[in-house]
Amino acid sequence: MCADTPETAPEYKDTLNLPQTDFPMRAGLPKREPEWLAHWEKIGIYDRLREKAAATPGARAPFTLHDGPPYANGHLHIGHALNKILKDMVVRSQQMMGRDARYIPGWDCHGLPIEWKIEEQYRAKGKNKDEVDIVDFRQECRKFAEGWVDIQRGEFKRLGVTGKWENPYLTMDFRAERIIAEEFQKFLMTGTLYQGSKPVMWSPVEKTALAEAEIEYHDHKSHTIWVAFSPKNASGDLADARVVIWTTTPWTIPSNKAVAFNPSIAYGLYRVDATEGESWTKPGDLYLFADTLAPEALAKARVTEHTRVRDVTAAELGALTLAHPFAGMDGADGFWDYPVPMIDGDHVTDDAGTGFVHTAPSHGADDYDAFVKRGWIKEMTHNVGEESEFLDHVPFFAGLQVFDRKGKESKANPAVIDKLVEAGGIIARGRTEHSYPHSWRSKAPIIFRNTPQWFASIDRPVGDNQDTYGKTIRQRALTSIDELVTWTPQKGRNRLYSMIEARPDWVLSRQRAWGVPLTCFTKKGALPTDDDFLLRNEAVNARILEAFEAEGADAWYKDGAKQRFLDGIVNPDDWDKVDDILDVWFDSGSTHAFVLRDREDGSEDGLADLYLEGTDQHRGWFHSSMLQACGTMGRAPYRGVLTHGFTLDAKGNKMSKSLGNTVSPEDVTKQYGADILRLWVAQSDYTGDLRIGPEILKGVADSYRRVRNTMRYLLGALAHFEESDRTQAEDMPELEQWVLHRLAELDSRVRDGYAAYDFQGVAQALFNFCTLDLSAFYFDVRKDVLYCDGDSIERRSARTVLDLLFHRLTTWLAPVMVFTMEEVWLERFPGPESSLHLQDMPETPVSWLNPALAAKWTGIRQARRAVTAALEIERTNKVIGSSLEAAPEVFVEDAEALDALKSVPFADVCITSAITLTQGAPSKGAFQLPEADGIGVTFHMAPGDKCLRCWKILPDVGTHTHPGTCARCSAALD
Structure with a gap:
């Protein structure tokens, strides 16, 4: 035939x-994704999954990822998208692996950024915030936050994030405010809360204390001065010598109370021998310096020649008492006529400066600690006000500000420097650019300022009998980090441990209006150190909580609040109501209490399986949640912590609107669809910083x-x-x-x-x-x-x-x-009720594993690569158009490998019409692939005719019932 x-x-x-x-080949994701979002909303996908778990009690172990609350202020940026997509991938994967994976999204609604926005609106209208009723002001803040919660909720849902979106948690919900207050009352009742006066990080622009988590560091150009202090009690050659300090904060000199040195540093007495024409020193002047820093300091003072006279011992330094540079000045009225002691301190180094540290305990943490250590707490000064202005009692400088209302340098530093020049107390001055703390909200520089604040002691024993992991907050936190929490990546453990190991007490109070108040009362006329200074009364506490549950925290600020909470329990006239608000990190740190513990759909044991945020939250939410929970329930509120890096542009630069290199989640979803953004997250190493840009997204789209x-x-x-x-x-x-x-x-x-x-x-x-x-x-x-x-x-x-x-x-x-x-x-x-996201990953039988078969097919595929590579040469040379036109001969040296190829339809594996397998070394001219050792391929055309159905070229084509077919195809047609 x-x-x-x-x-x-x-x-x-x-x-x-x-x-x-x-x-379809083309996805059309930007247009079609909203259809699936609507489908999931219609069938109530999140609640369906909870019902699935409830139908088989105990069959699905719960898994709770607790959402760190984003701030309800502004549209989402790419960092938000990264964070929420990672969370969603965790929740969905855990659910599909058989867990009951719960995710309740939430928002941080209190705090300064929202308050700041409302104040800006007032200023634009010529209104003064302080003249507005505080409850009305708080209501405007609440309304502002509600608007942004709705906007951000829609933006998060568009990314495909599943969760309890119709009932999220908000820190400004009445019940949340009640529980935040209740958590604060635990600090009050267990003796952890105290009022102290110590230097805190203070924003002159925002007029409030700030926590470490609210600080970021930027380059800042500061004044730098070298100031000489004269001894009051020295004899011999030290009588005429002066101790030189170096500082980048001249405005703190009026509050100087001591000069510190380090006994382990080598110090010397130096004499000026010659100077340049213009110098605040003169030949014969004697100064004390650390030896390693003396040459540079003297050069700054324009000293051209000097002599090191002798060593100066630590004992000699410790015996000195100095005079303040402004002591005895006309018009100072004796304000600075106090002794300035020399004190030893380990914080003093010889890395920079002079080896002596100007010590103002009201304006520095090390300075404060040095004074507390010596019991000199009464030496604290209160010279600087909330707008960084010198107070009226300070001679020469009253009313002068360090920074103005916009965060720009004002008149205080130049005035202090000029007065030092007049007093003969300065030997050199200059400018230096260095890393300086700024408020992350206003972006303005901050100051350290002594002011009465409320603190949570992290080293005072917590009187709650929850001592399994330690008696103090610090002990409990450090034990939790090492014994109770899994860290992803592991380096997150080291970061948080070192922070908590070294951190000071927690500043809980803020001098603002929009937040949960410190619901406590202080006794009139009592001192903070008195046992009865704070009112600790369960009946009062219960009355406050009942009001907050019904009206929210606004109840604290309504007229007659003090009488309402105290009448009939204690005499209201004996007590003052505290009107500071809680640090918003206390709000977010308390979320475990009103989400994990308090909600029916929270966590059975009140703990989260995972907290997931960016690396900045080691000093933020991870940190505050740890401290808060260790203070109220004795341990960390989470079993696992995952951290991710930051988002950068394609070149590795930080994103900035001014640079025009930002990537908006909305823009990506409009151009590519949210699945491309999600795939970018999945393909990236989130443990470091992640790059994103047009070319990167094109590569993701190709994948x-x-x-x-x-x-x-x-x-x-x-x-x-x-x-x-x-x-x-x-x-x-x-x-x-x-x-x-x-x-x-x-x-x-x-x-x-x-x-x-x-x-x-x-x-x-x-x-x-x-x-x-x-x-x-x-x-x-x-x-x-x-x-x-x-x-x-x-x-x-x-x-x-x-x-x-x-x-x-x-x-x-x-x-x-x-x-x-x-x-x-x-x-x-x-189907109208169908969804993949209601399914679990199928169980895969272990019996499918067959390592011996896998090893065999590794060899077969290697041989196949040699054949396909040989045929590609013939295709390139236009000898053949299709591999089915070939019937190569394959030489195989290894007998076992040959048996493996013969045991399978190797021609079908190579997609050729026929193949000949021959044992032995490849013939001369045979094609060989370096990675397929011992295999050679000789090309031959396939004999026969082309089957018109399967296109194989076989000798039997045309000899069967159906015209132009091979045996296989003819049988199939039958």
């Missing part, structure tokens, strides 16, 4: 089992398209797949059993990766599998069987494997590509 010609052959295309799917094509292929090949088509693993050909082995390997890799929050590792493993194992190999090899076979065991096995692949790939990738995998699922399993 002769083969048909193209003119006479029947049309066999319609007899092939070609892929059938309406799944996305490859996976999308994989899923499209699966959908097409699985058209009309029925359960009756399924075959058992043991009946499958080796190639399918190899795929099952890979699935079993990947199941372990995916689950372990998700459990360790290694999203990059999971994404890389799955993408490599889709690209290298499936698209480039398995799909390529099995197209012929899928398209051309009849009801063969090979085709049924392949389709069974594709179904198993489908269920695993969709659920494995669902936590990352939430929209696309839902689209894939609904394409195959449509």
Whole structure:
């Protein structure tokens, strides 16, 4: 029988089992993603998952990721997107691995940024905030926050983040404010709370104390001065010598109370021998310096020649008493005529300056500690007010500010320097640029200022009998860090541990209006050190909490509040009401109490399985939550902490609107879709800083398209797949059993990766599998069987494997590509109540693992690469157009490797019409691939005619019932 010609052959295309799917190649995510969001909202996907868990009590272990509250102020930036997407991938992966994964989003609503915005609105209208009723002002702040919560909620949902969006937690909810107050009362009742007067970081612009978490460091150009103090009690050559200090804060000199030195530093007495024409020193002057710093300091004073006279001992220094540079000045009225002692201190170094440190205990932490250590607390000064102005009692400088209302340098520093020059107390001056603390809200520099504030002691025993992990907040926190918390990455442990190990007491009070007040009363006429200074009364506390539950914290500020809370319990006239508000970090640090502990959908034991935020939260939310919980329940509120880096532009630069290098989540979702943004997160190493930009996003989109094509292929090949088509693993050909082995390997890799929050590792493993194992190999090899076979065991096995692949790939990738995998699922399993996100990852039998088979197929694939590389040369030279035109001979030196190739349909594996396997060394001129050692390929054209149905070239084509077909195709047509 002769083969048909193209003119006479029947049309066999319609007899092939070609892929059938309406799944589009182009995703159209920006347009379609909102449709799936609406679908999830309609079916109540989050609540459905909770119902699923409730239906089988105890079957699904709970997993709670507690949301660190973003601030309700402004549109989302790319850092917000990174954070919320990471959280969503954690929650979804844990849910699909069989947990009851809960996520209650929340917002931080109190605090200065919102208050600042309302004040700006007032200023624009010519209104004065202080003239507005405080309750009315707070109501405006509340309304402002509510508006931004609604905006941000919509922006977060657009990213595909699942959670209890219709009932989030807000720190300004009445019940939340009640519980924050209740948590504060625990500090009050257990003796942890105290009022102290010590230097705190103070914002002159915002007129409030700031916590460490509210500080950021920027370069700042400061005055720098070298000031000489004369001794009052010295004899011999020290009688005429002066001790020189160096400082970058001249405005603190009026508050100087001591000069510190370090006994371990070598000091010397130096004589000036010659100077430049203009110098505040003269030949014969004697000065004391640390030896390593003397040359530089003298050079700054324009001394050209000097002599080191002798050593000066620590004992000599400790015996000195100095005079303040302003002592005895006309018009000072004796204000500075007090002795200035020399004190030793370990904080003094010889890295810079003079080796002597000007000590103003009201304006520096080390200075303050040095005075507390010596019991000199009464020496504290109160010379600087809340706007960084010198108070009226300070001679020469009253009313002068360090920084003005906009954070710019004002007149205080120049005035102090000029007065020092007049007093003969300065030997050199200059300017230096250095890292200086700024408020992260106003971006203005801060000062250290002594002011009465409320503190939580972290070293005072907490009187609550919860001593399992320590008696003090610090002990409990450090024990929690080491024994109770898992850190991802581990370096987060070291960072928080070192911070808490060295931190001072927690400043709880803020002198603002929008927040939860410190609900406490102080006794009139009593001192903070008196036992009855604070009112500790459970009945009063209960009355306050009842009011807050009904009216919110505004109840504290309404007319007659003191009488309302105290009448009938104690005499209101004996007590003063504290009107400071709590540090907002106390608010957010308390969220575990009103979310994890207080809500029905919180956590069974009041603890979170995971807190997840950026690395800046080691000094922020992780830190404040740790301190707050250790003060109220004796341990950390979390079992795990995950931290991520910051987002940078494509070149690694910090994003800035002024530089024009910001990337907006809204812009990305409009151009690419949220799944591309989510995939960027998954493919990035979040443990460091992450780069993003147009070219990076294009690369992510390319990766996305490859996976999308994989899923499209699966959908097409699985058209009309029925359960009756399924075959058992043991009946499958080796190639399918190899795929099952890979699935079993990947199941372990995916689950372990998700459990360790290694999203990059999971994404890389799955993408490599889709690209290298499936698209480039398995799909390529099995197209012929899928398209051309009849009801063969090979085709049924392949389709069974594709179904198993489908269920695993969709659920494995669902936590990352939430929209696309839902689209894939609904394409195959449509329905008004259907959703992939109601599914779990299928259990994968361990019996599928077959390392011996995997090793065998590694060798087979290596040999295949040698064949395909040899054929590619012939294709490039236009000898053949398709690999089916070839029938190569393959030489295999290793007998075992040859047996492996002969045990499988190697021609089908190589997609050739025929193949000859020969043992022995490759013949001369045979193609060899370096990585396929011992294998050579000789090219031959395939003999026979082309099957008009499967396109293989075989000798038997045209000899069967159906014209122009091979035996396999003719049988399939029958």
